[in-house]
Amino acid sequence: MGGVTMRVRRVRAGLRGWGGVGAMAGLCALALALVLLLPWTGSGPAAGAGAGRGGRGVASGTPAADATCTDPEKQTLAPSSADGTTIAAIKARQGEKRKLIVGVDQNSYRWGYRDPNNSVAELEGFDIDLVHRIAQDILGDPKAVQFKAIPTNQRVPAIQEGRVDMVVRTMTISCARLGDVAFSAPYFKTGQQVLAPKSSSVDGYDATLAKKKICAAAGSTAYTRLADDQKAGKLAAGATIATVPNQLDCLVRLQLGEADAVVTDGALAASQAAQDPTVELKGAPFTTEYYGVAMKSDASDLVRRVNQILVAYSANGWQASYDKWLSATLGGDAATSRPPAPPQYLRTS
The missing domain is CATH 3.40.190.10 (Periplasmic binding protein-like II)
Structure with missing residues (x-):
């Protein structure tokens, strides 16, 4: 002891x-x-x-990587604002349950964390800003979110088991993961x-x-x-x-x-x-990776909708969030963190 x-x-x-x-x-x-x-x-x-x-x-x-997979950050669906069965089910939730359920981190400083200096200790950070934007678009209320804190090794299971609608948690798009979940277009570049x-x-x-x-x-x-x-x-x-x-x-x-x-x-x-x-x-970064929003593999309408949201968010919202949360740790120039522009959507179904 x-x-x-x-x-x-x-x-x-x-x-x-x-x-x-x-x-x-x-x-x-x-x-x-x-x-x-x-x-x-x-x-x-x-x-x-x-x-x-x-x-x-x-x-x-x-996991064994798919030998046929190249450019995983491009393996996503084209944007669409249309509602499908997944989004309809989210909107059909009633009362206090009418919320987007999102897996996030609560311990990653500046990304998803609780600031004890904040009197209500609400979750905040770069990833949290994106979640609020998605909730605003789908449910008309940026606060219509049920956050679920999940550890790194539970991100994929949480999606597959239906515990969350999506994960927004510094999650890298990879060929191995594409066999388990679907991803949005990239919203951040790192290594x-x-x-x-x-x-x-x-x-x-x-x-x-x-x-x-x-x-x-x-x-x-x-x-x-x-x-x-x-x-x-x-x-x-x-x-x-x-x-x-x-x-x-x-x-x-x-x-x-x-x-x-x-x-x-x-x-x-x-x-x-x-x-x-x-x-x-x-030392310098030794890989190039992209963060994406992860969802169920068959939630095609939700993937398309998130990609539609990201197009608008990249033009209006992304930079302000970067300046607020990440410029102090990653520097004022966000160019190296910007996702590819324009994004490519190679997945067809």
Whole structure:
């Protein structure tokens, strides 16, 4: 028990300098208390078995990518404002239940999080702004939303099991995921990067990761890339991979000294570096990825409607949301984060 107490003290000491986001320390301390009870999976691809597409385990497998899939961010349907059976069912909900049910994060600073300085502690952030715009278009009320906080490894199961109408949660469009869910056109561009302590010898996604313990969220594209590279002999020699259910847990592991580096989307890593001044991004992004709104594979009318909304949102709303939430962590120039323009819609049915 004494060892746990000492680790908590070290983390608290590291959190004292959080500056403008000091209020987030309470959230991370809570996350710490919870994460100490979470399983820490073993290393290597085998550690990912057991929670792939529908399970609730900690780790996930690496789905086999569709060899015929190229440019996954283009594999979506053309925009349409027409209502279909999915949208009709959403609109048919009565009373307090007449809401869009959306899976989001509540722990990703600037994306989807609860600000304890806000008296009502409502969810806010870049992803949350987009959800409100979608609700406004479909139900005529931006607040007609039932938010469901879901961990990284439950995004696909939540959609498939009908627990949510959609997921708006920094979710990368990938060929593997296209076999499980449908995606909108991209609404954000990012790439995988390494996050590590400033004092670390790690320089990026390279040989400096040798013999390091790397943390990634189960079910994430970061884990898929790490596992694939390890299997192919492309990961730094002796590096091990461990997973947690939620991406924020990796930051806590890093603070505890139980991980040497984190691999995640650069957009998320930048927000975490803003929360903890003892860590920083290491090296340039080594992938190009796009976030999309995820929905059921057969919800074609909803996919088309969201794409229609994104066309308007890209022209009026996207930049204001970026300036408000992300410019402080990603810089004032949003050009590198902008999704492709114009988007392409290669899916036909």
